[in-house]
Amino acid sequence: MTRESYINAGLTFLLVLVPFWAWSTGQAYILTLCTKVAILALAGVGLNIALGLGGLVSFGHAAFFGIGGYAMGILASHAQTFDPIMDWPILIEGTKSMPVIWLVAVVASSLAALLIGALSLRTSGVYFIMITLAFGQMLYYFTIGWPAYGGEDGLSIYVRNSFPGLNTLVPVQFLILSYVVLGLALLFSARLARAPFGLALTAARQNADRVETVGIAPYRLRLVAFVISGSITGLAGALFADLNRFISPTMFSWHTSGEIMIFVILGGVGRLYGPVAGAALFILLEHLLGGVSEYWKIFLGALLLAVVLFARGGLIGTLAGREVAHG
């Protein structure tokens, strides 16, 4: 085992220990915080595939996060008013079932990622950042002006959606559900990084000429990575909406894109557990410093600056040392 995998194991242990302690002492608020960490980490795991493996600095992942959230909001709001989404040519009704909502969220966000990626991946560098940002902002303003689902005010869902065999209203059950989804995403992401696709994608990040010269088209690799990345972030959006039982255009705003990117950078770009460490640190700081000052993000900003200047590998990178090439 490498040092990094010990650190990952330790982090996993902590992330299980804290909610266990909170559960046994009956602190529901801490459980909710842990759930939030898991869901935001999931969004980061998505971005980390594009940003960490592919080197694609997407500043528009809020688009997918928001699409996932609105997939949940639209389906659940129609279900709670018993008003079908459409009745012609085929009847489509809302649903309160999480698996169905997740499926819709994943499909919708991957389609959006396919479209956005197909256009924006023709550019690179600063233009890519700007185009992805523009797509995110487009959806943000669109939802603000979309009265059917609350417009600027957003939309509340009164009862959390259901999952077969679970009572999702019990905080610890929803927490376990979120942890399992995050765990599966991490597992998938770990395998992806070591698979042929991961090798070619990380090679394209380092040197696109090299990849072309061995007969692999970098554009296709990046597009597929972008779609996988967007769909995982979309799934996180659906879960996040369910955690808050609320959706609003804020999910689409560039602040959200920035925050997802902050999780990845704080934790360690391209590190498997980077987004987990980053999201945990972010929520921890919000929880600890948010009580001290309303302006806690000043400290976050200073920390981010320190990471970018002095600890490029983020939290995981600093603890684990330089990435060892995986054999």
Place this chain on the structure above:
Amino acid sequence: MAEPLLQTRGITKSFGALTASDAISLDLRPGEIHALIGPNGAGKSTLIKQIAGNMKPDSGTVHFLGQDVTALDTVARARLGLGRTFQISALAMDFTVLQNAVLGALGARGGVMRFFRPVMKDRALLERAHEALECVGLQDHAAMRTAELSHGQRRQLEVAVALTLKPKAFLMDEPMAGLGAGGSKRLTGFLDGLRAEAPILLVEHDMDAVFALADRISVLVYGQVIATGTADEIRANPDVRRAYLGEEDAA
């Protein structure tokens, strides 16, 4: 005479008033090393890009393995079996040496859209990668990070990655660039043996290497091929002496 593997027919490329490639017709025959020389700014890089597929000629065609590949991009030409090495090493520097070679083997085999099985445990790919590394003498450095290789070793690795593709022809852009005398000599010896695998179109500044290796030499000046012939013919050619070798002697 053997059918040429790679051929350009009347390739022309202009940038504004500058004609970088002026009706260039070249060919590469099986088993030979064909060197392309010319002073700086003669249009060697432009020509290489058009042969590799980075750049489309304004007119003229490129033929590879008897097929018109003018419309194909670099990826498609690489798949057909055009093994290219770059003037400035194009390698994944954070990878190990072995990973770079496996990447080549992966490109050659296909199946890059696989998401679950660890690529570094794929027997067939590893075998091909090790074989290529052994061929260039890098087998003992397989686990080393590519960024830690010396300049010469990187050149060798470039050739090894090209070898994993089992190319039908090599396109090498100044492989000797930046090598010391010793390294240059070693690589010359290696390329000498390589022509048995596949013919090489070699762009090179190192005249010792060119005259030692090349079966034929073409001289490019101001976008035009002013002469093609054996080393002796080129040495004796008065146009070449005036346009190129003479200038260099004077310098």
